[in-house]
Every structure is written in structure tokens, then in C-alpha cells.
Amino acid sequence: xxxxxxxxxxxxxxxxxxxxxxxxxxxxxxxxxxxxxxxxxxxxxxxxxxxxxxxxxxxxxxxxxxxxxxxxxxxxxxxxxxxxxxxxxxxxxxxxxxxxxxxxxxxxxxxxxxxxxxxxxxxxxxxxxxxxxxxxxxxxxxxxxxxxxxxxxxxxxxxxxxxxxxxxxxxxxxxxxxxxxxxxxxxxxxxxxxxxxxxxxxxxxxxxxxxxxxxxxxxxxxxxxxxxxxxxxxxxxxxxxxxxxxxxxxxxxxxxxxxxxxxxxxxxxxxxxxxxxxxxxxxxxxxxxxxxxxxxxxxxxxxxxxxxxxxxxxxxxxxxxxxxxxxxxxxxxxxxxxxxxxxxxxxxxxxxxxxxxxxxxxxxxxxxxxxxxxxxxxxxxxxx
Ligand code: LLH
Ligand code: MG
Numbered sequence: 001x002x003x004x005x006x007x008x009x010x011x012x013x014x015x016x017x018x019x020x021x022x023x024x025x026x027x028x029x030x031x032x033x034x035x036x037x038x039x040x041x042x043x044x045x046x047x048x049x050x051x052x053x054x055x056x057x058x059x060x061x062x063x064x065x066x067x068x069x070x071x072x073x074x075x076x077x078x079x080x081x082x083x084x085x086x087x088x089x090x091x092x093x094x095x096x097x098x099x100x101x102x103x104x105x106x107x108x109x110x111x112x113x114x115x116x117x118x119x120x121x122x123x124x125x126x127x128x129x130x131x132x133x134x135x136x137x138x139x140x141x142x143x144x145x146x147x148x149x150x151x152x153x154x155x156x157x158x159x160x161x162x163x164x165x166x167x168x169x170x171x172x173x174x175x176x177x178x179x180x181x182x183x184x185x186x187x188x189x190x191x192x193x194x195x196x197x198x199x200x201x202x203x204x205x206x207x208x209x210x211x212x213x214x215x216x217x218x219x220x221x222x223x224x225x226x227x228x229x230x231x232x233x234x235x236x237x238x239x240x241x242x243x244x245x246x247x248x249x250x251x252x253x254x255x256x257x258x259x260x261x262x263x264x265x266x267x268x269x270x271x272x273x274x275x276x277x278x279x280x281x282x283x284x285x286x287x288x289x290x291x292x293x294x295x296x297x298x299x300x301x302x303x304x305x306x307x308x309x310x311x312x313x314x315x316x317x318x319x320x321x322x323x324x325x326x327x328x329x330x331x332x333x334x335x336x337x338x339x340x341x342x343x344x345x346x347x348x349x350x351x352x353x354x355x356x357x358x359x360x361x362x363x364x365x366x367x368x369x370x371x372x373x374x375x376x377x378x379x380x381x382x383x384x
Contacts, residue, residue, distance in 0.1 A: 001042035001115065003075050006067050008057045009037045011379040013344045016337060021176050024139040027146065027336040035345070037376060040107045042075050048111025049371060050314075051345075052103040059384060064088075065096045066104045076115075078108050082290050098263065098287040105288030106314045106367065113366030120313075120368075121320025121361050124293060130358040131319050133351070134204065135165035136331030140173030140180065140189070146335060150185065154192035156335050161197050164357040167229070167327055168193065169204040181208040183215050187222035194226045202229040209233050209259075216246055224252035230278055230307075233258050240266075243275035253277035258309050263287055264294045271302050281318075282309030289314055296322040313350045313367035320361040328359045345379075347372050 013035060018028030036054040041047040065088045073081055082105050089096050113120045121127075137156065140147045147153060157168055172189050173180035186207050193203060205223050216234040223231060230253045235242050237260040247254045255278040260266050263286040270276045281295035292308070296318065299306035306325050308315045319328055330351060333339055342349045347370040351359045362368025 001044055001046065001075050003040060003070050003073055004043050005039075005041040006062065006070060007039045007041070008054075008062060008384050009039065009376060009380055010034060010054050010382045010384075011037070011345070011376050012381060013379065015343075022174060024171075024174060025332055026138055026141050027143065027334050034381065037345075037371075038103055038107050040070065040075065040104075040111055042111065042115075046111060046115045048075070048107040048109070048114060048366065049369065050103050050106040050110060050367070051369075052099070056097075056100045056103055061096060061100045062384070065092060066100070070104065070108075075108055075111050078105065078112065079290055081105075081108060082288060086287060098261070099284050102284050102286070102288040102314070105290060106283065109289050109314075109317070110366040110369075117365045119320075119362050119364065120289070120317040120366060124289070124317060124321035127321050127323050128361070129320065130360045131328050132166045132326070132357050133328040133330040133353055133359050134167035134169050134202070135160040135163070135333050136169045136206075136329045137171050138332040138334040138337075139171040140177060140185075142177055143336070150188040150192035152335070153189040154196040156333075157193040157196045159335070160333070161201065164353060164355045165330070166357040167202040167204070168197065169206055169232075169329070169331075171206045171332070172208065174208050174210075181211065181215075183211070183219045183222070186219055187226075190223050190226050190228065194228075199227065204228060204230045204232060204255075205234075206232040207234045209236065211235050213242055213245060216242075217249055220246065220250040220252055224250060228252055230255040232256060232280075240270055240273060240275045243270070244273055247274055247277060255307060256280050258282065258285060263291045264298060267295045268298055271298065271304060277304070279304050279306040280309055281306060283312070283314035283318065285309055289318055292318045293321065296325065300324045311351055313362070313369050316351060316359065316361065317367060330359070345372050345376050346370055 012032050015033035016030050017025050036057045038050050069084045109120050172186045211234045232255040237257040256276045258280045279299040281292040296306045
């Protein structure tokens with residue numbers, strides 16, 4: 001089926017989250033925000049969709065790379081088209097990043113699922129129809145009764161367990177919080193959460209991202225004494241040897257890399273050289289579903305788990321298609337944000353969670369998003 005049309009629809013919706021100066025998400029007053037819908041359509045009228053930031057789908061990305069490769073091609077050739085787009089990343093001088101590449105690839109997968117009337121997780125392998133979720137908190141803040149103190153984390157953890165989560169991951173305080181980062185406060189928050197949930201709930205920590213080796217070591221010792229399950233992105237991931245050093249010096253499993261570039265190539269290096277005990281991928285970090293599946297299978301070949309970064313339809317599809325990853329990352333969560341409320345442009349959220357803490361894979365074709373096309377049409381700013 002030949003691709004005949006590729007369209008980016010930019011529209012407004014009401015958001016109740018804001019980003020701080022370092023890019024971390026926090027609760028905010030309801031305000032107008034902008035997002036975009038990428039639509040890829042073939043000659044028979046079938047379309048595939050994905051949502052992304054208007055920046056990742058800006059005209060230069062679309063015209064110079066995505067449309068240039070995809071227009072006139074067979075939409076079913078997902079791997080061939082991904083390889084052709086990925087080649088352009090070098091020529092783009094880095095401007096065509098893994099996020100934009102991943103969005104284009106996700107729309108192709110959605111198209112394929114809709115075309116053959118099957119959910120993407122089934123097409124990819126159909127390993128499991130449900131998966132447990134861990135509650136992933138927002139980064140710490142300075143909001144009263146929010147996530148401002150270790151006691152706030154403890155109270156919220158108790159709420160999360162009552163809500164049905166079987167595991168919790170903390171993101172602790174990072175700049176621009178005025179006094180952060182602080183190893184001492186991170187350990188205090190981790191201790192308050194352990195105290196609140198008891199000895200048996202798996203707990204994880206994703207801390208600061210910019211600690212030195214000695215700070216990362218001290219924090220790691222603290223949380224392994226609290227029987228935490230994994231320790232994630234506490235240092236800049238561009239230095240793999242720092243992670244090798246840390247993994248050699250701590251007992252707690254190290255998870256990564258999440259943010260570092262290089263797709264499956266960098267994940268293979270980390271696995272081979274011992275930078276991580278648990279591998280990491282996410283569809284928006286490595287350029288899509290195809291490369292994520294390669295990383296999951298790379299981990300499987302080495303008897304490693306691979307845990308998926310973040311939620312959303314693409315990550316959920318991957319989780320339904322392999323077995324060596326334990327949890328869906330549900331979040332980011334905060335006492336003042338209702339995660340279960342869908343944004344106005346969706347009729348339902350992709351990942352409703354029952355009281356059993358399980359996320360069920362979508363049963364509808366493609367990536368399974370229940371898109372409110374009428375709402376988008378009424379709030380469109382531009383179509384290109
Ligand atoms: O910086 C943040 O807000 C978090 O680290 C965020 O990227 C989160 O998605 C994450 O790392 N989850 O694992
Ligand atoms: Mg993380």
C-alpha cells in the first residue's frame with residue numbers, strides 16, 4: 001500500500017502540568033497547551049496515527065526527512081523505511097533525532113495494525129495480554145503537601161499501594177528545586193517510602209541524573225540497605241565507565257541506559273561491559289518500536305531483564321510482545337494530578353489500571369488509542 005499523504009495537525013488542549021527549567025514535569029494550573037497529531041495515509045484511505053510535540057514534528061523534520069523517505073513507499077515495509085529514515089540522522093547533523101524518528105515509525109505501526117485489523121502488540125509477538133504497573137512519581141518539588149518532603153513521599157506511597165500499584169519508583173529532587181540535589185534527602189525519602197509500604201513491595205529509585213561517582217555510591221549504599229530493587233540514572237549516562245564502576249561497587253542492580261543516544265548499539269555496549277544489570281529502552285528514546293524490540297531481545301539473549309521507559313501506546317505494545325521485562329511505568333504521578341483523566345483529545349486513556357494493579361493490552365487494531373477526532377478538528381491551529 002503506497003503512502004500518499006502525510007499530515008501534521010497542531011491543536012490546543014487544556015493541560016494541568018508544567019515543565020520546570022530543567023524539563024521535569026510538575027502539577028500546574030489548567031492552561032492552554034499545544035500538541036500535534038501525525039497522520040500517515042495510504043492509497044486505500046487507511047491511516048495510521050501518533051501524537052507528538054509540535055517541535056518533534058516541525059516542518060523541517062517532516063519535509064527534509066520523514067516525508068522525503070516515506071512518500072510513495074509501501075507503508076508495510078516498516079523495517080526498510082526505519083533504516084532509510086535512520087540513515088538521514090547522520091546527514092541531518094543530529095537535528096533529526098530519535099524522538100522524531102520514533103514518532104514516524106509509530107504511525108507506520110499504527111497504520112499496519114489498522115490495515116490488518118490487529119493490535120500492534122499481537123503483531124509484534126503477542127506474549128501477554130496484561131502486565132503489572134509500577135507507580136512512577138514526578139520529581140520532587142516545593143509544593144505544600146505535594147512531593148516536598150520525605151513524609152510527602154511516604155504518604156503518597158501509601159496511597160499508591162491502596163490504589164493497586166504493586167511496585168513504586170521514586171523520582172526525587174532535582175534542580176531547580178532550591179536545595180536539591182541532596183543524597184541525604186534522597187535517602188530520607190526512600191526510607192520514608194520503605195517504612196510506609198513495608199518490606200515486601202519492590203521499590204526503585206531514579207535520582208538526580210547528575211551525581212558524581214562518590215555521591216552515587218553513597219546513595220546506592222543507602223538504598224540497597226533499604227532493599228530497593230533497582231537504581232536508575234543517578235549520573236550522566238554519557239560516561240558508561242562511571243556506571244561500570246558503580247555496578248562493580250554496589251550490590252543493588254543498576255538499570256540503564258535510558259537517555260543516552262545510540263539505540264541498540266549503545267545498549268549492547270552497556271550490557272557487554274557491565275554498565276547495567278537491567279537494560280533499558282523506550283520507544284521515544286531509541287527511535288521507535290522496532291529498535292526497542294531489538295533491545296528487548298538483546299537483553300533476553302544475555303538473560304537480562306529489559307525495563308521499558310515511560311508509558312503510552314508504543315511502550316505498551318512492546319511490553320505485550322516480550323517476556324523479560326516486569327513492569328509498565330505508569331506516570332508520572334503526583335498527589336495533585338489525576339492520571340486517570342484522559343486529555344480532551346482522547347476518549348479514554350490507553351492504560352487504565354484495575355484494583356489488581358494490572359494494565360490490560362488494548363484489543364482494538366493498531367496502537368489502540370481512542371482518538372477524539374471531532375475534538376481535534378474543533379481545536380486545530382494548523383494543518384500541514
Ligand atoms: O526527568 C524526569 O522528569 C524523569 O527522569 C523522567 O524523564 C522520567 O520519565 C523517567 O526518567 N522515567 O524513568
Ligand atoms: Mg528514568
